[in-house]
Amino acid sequence: MSYPTPAPYNYGIDAVARSTGTVSQNMFCPSIADNAENPTFNQGQAALTATNAANTPIPAALFASGTGLYYVSYTVTATGLSQGGVGRVTKSASVITGVSGFGTALITAAGAAAYLQLVGVAGVPCIQNGTGADVIVSVIVSKIAA
Numbered sequence: 001m002s003y004p005t006p007a008p009y010n011y012g013i014d015a016v017a018r019s020t021g022t023v024s025q026n027m028f029c030p031s032i033a034d035n036a037e038n039p040t041f042n043q044g045q046a047a048l049t050a051t052n053a054a055n056t057p058i059p060a061a062l063f064a065s066g067t068g069l070y071y072v073s074y075t076v077t078a079t080g081l082s083q084g085g086v087g088r089v090t091k092s093a094s095v096i097t098g099v100s101g102f103g104t105a106l107i108t109a110a111g112a113a114a115y116l117q118l119v120g121v122a123g124v125p126c127i128q129n130g131t132g133a134d135v136i137v138s139v140i141v142s143k144i145a146a
Contacts, residue, residue, distance in 0.1 A: 041065035041143040047077070048127070050116060050135045055126035060096050062141040063089050063125075069145040072102065072118055074127060074137040085118045086144070089125060098123045 043062045050056045063070060073084030087101030099120035116135060117128045129135055 042140065044138065044140040046138040048074075048137050048139050050127040050129040050137055052129055052132060052134050055119065055121045055128050057121075058125045058127065058139060058141070060091075060094060060124075062139065063091060063096060063143075064094075065143040067091050067146075068143045070125075071142045071144050072125065072139065073142075074116070074118075074139045076116070077136040077138060083116070083118075087118065087120065087125065096124050099125045 041064070043064065045059060045062060048056065048058070058072065067088075067090045069086065069088050071084055071086050073082060075082040085102040087099055087103075089096055090098035102118035102120060102125060115128075115130050116137070117130075119126050119128045121128075127137065127139075
């Protein structure tokens with residue numbers, strides 16, 4: 001199916017122009033020029049201690065923008081290693097009531113079992129630490145969609 005070429009629309013790089021006589025048409029559906037999701041909320045916390053052999057909750061205040069899809073990134077202060085993941089957080093008032101997604105691991109040593117990982121535990125987003133020691137991280141939370 002093809003659509004006429006309206007004015008304020010934007011076509012992807014692979015949109016192919018076609019012509020049916022005097023009316024120019026394209027093979028792909030048009031999309032509004034500014035339809036990309038943009039982070040609407042960014043919040044950070046430095047010096048969060050991810051306790052060894054435990055799941056350290058990410059503070060609910062970092063998800064103050066309410067229910068939505070979030071990108072959470074964290075950087076290990078001592079090494080500068082950084083990782084992130086996307087997950088959905090559900091909130092009721094100021095309380096986190098559910099989480100899904102995340103599950104991104106940061107392997108700290110090649111071939112070793114030591115890691116940090118974003119996980120949801122009992123409906124709360126956490127950093128799981130299996131490194132053998134407490135690890136200090138800085139965390140940045142960005143809401144990327146409602």
